[in-house]
Structure formats: C-alpha cells, structure tokens
Amino acid sequence: MKQFIKQLRFLYLVKFKWRKYKIGRNFYAGVRVYFWAREKLMIGNNFYIGRDSQIETDSIIGDNVIFGNKVAIVGRYDHHYQKVGVPTRLAPRIRDKNYNWKGLDQLTIIEDDVWIGYGSVIMGGIRIGKGSIVAAGSVVTKDVEPFSIYAGNPARKIKSRFDSPDELEKHIWLEEQILASHKNYRGVESIDV
C-alpha cells in the first residue's frame, strides 16, 4: 500500500505538477523538491533527487544521476543587480517576462552518472562531466571534469574518481554491460533492503 501511494505521488509529480518538463523513467524525488526552468528542464532515467533540493535554472540532466538532500542549482543572475539606481530587490528578475539581462542563455548540464553530495550548490550554466562526484557542502562555480571528485567552496578537484587510469578504463568498458543488464531497473523504490 505504502509503495502504491509513493508510485501515485511520482505519477502526480511527473504527469501533472512538472508536466512541462521532460522527466525520464524511474524518477525519485524526496519531499519539498522544487523545480523551475525558464525554457527547459530535461531529466534522464533513474534520477534521484533528495528532499529539500531545488533546480532553478534551465538544465539538462543525464541518466543515473543522484542529487543528495538539500542540493540546489541556482541562477547566477537571478536579479539584475547592475540596474543603476535600483535596489536589487526591485530590479528585474530572470523570472520576469521582460527580463533581458545576463543569464538568459545559460544551460546547466549534468552528465550521466554524476553524484552531487548533500547540501551542495551548483551555479547555473556550468557543466558537470560524466561520472563525477561533488563532495558534500561544495559550491560549484566552474565546469567539473569527467570522472573527478570536486570539493569545497569554490569547488576544486581533489582527486580522480578512480585510483588509476587502468581502473577508469576498466570501468568505462564494463559499465556498458552493467547498464545493458539494468535495462529493467525499476528505481530505488523497488529495491528491497
């Protein structure tokens, strides 16, 4: 029964509340998740987004991506703070129809198999490369290289995800087979733990 109610909730979120966005299969969203995109939000399969997280920029998110709890993608230029003589609070906001300042062309891209740790903030318009990890509590202001671990504020590369190039090569080779065998993956909710 509990499982059924959860599935109904996801159905409501994907098919009704967020119907103007494109969301793939096996979507999981915790409570109080918030989405807003001016033009587009496209999310791949098997996306997990923890509670109290928010996506507030145009974004493309790949397959098998995890956002921990309290993760945010925020717009760098949400408010036109250089409108001379106008307090930022009263200045045009990116959500206004007639907004024509910076940030309109910014698209955040999170590639496949990215894990964003608890409480991280991602600035709009950056690209997080495939297979990377953003450590808990980071503030990501620049692009993240693939298969890397970034941490801190501002986030910097602390190491590669794998300990050696051989392991990375093996991972890339094996992953294709693993993904093929997970074609029928039904999402975290279906896993008995």
Ligand SMILES: CC(C)(COP(=O)(O)OP(=O)(O)OC[C@H]1O[C@@H](n2cnc3c(N)ncnc32)[C@H](O)[C@@H]1OP(=O)(O)O)[C@@H](O)C(=O)NCCC(=O)NCCS
């Ligand atoms: C990214 C992560 C997996 C790295 O773990 P690890 O491989 O054990 O990393 P290490 O402990 O070897 O850290 C390497 C360096 O980065 C630093 N570091 C690790 N995590 C950090 C963080 N969140 N912020 C800042 N620095 C961090 C370490 O202090 C260490 O610094 P040093 O070399 O100066 O000693 C882990 O730190 C993390 O953040 N996991 C996500 C946890 C989470 O959010 N869970 C809930 C969401 S699902």
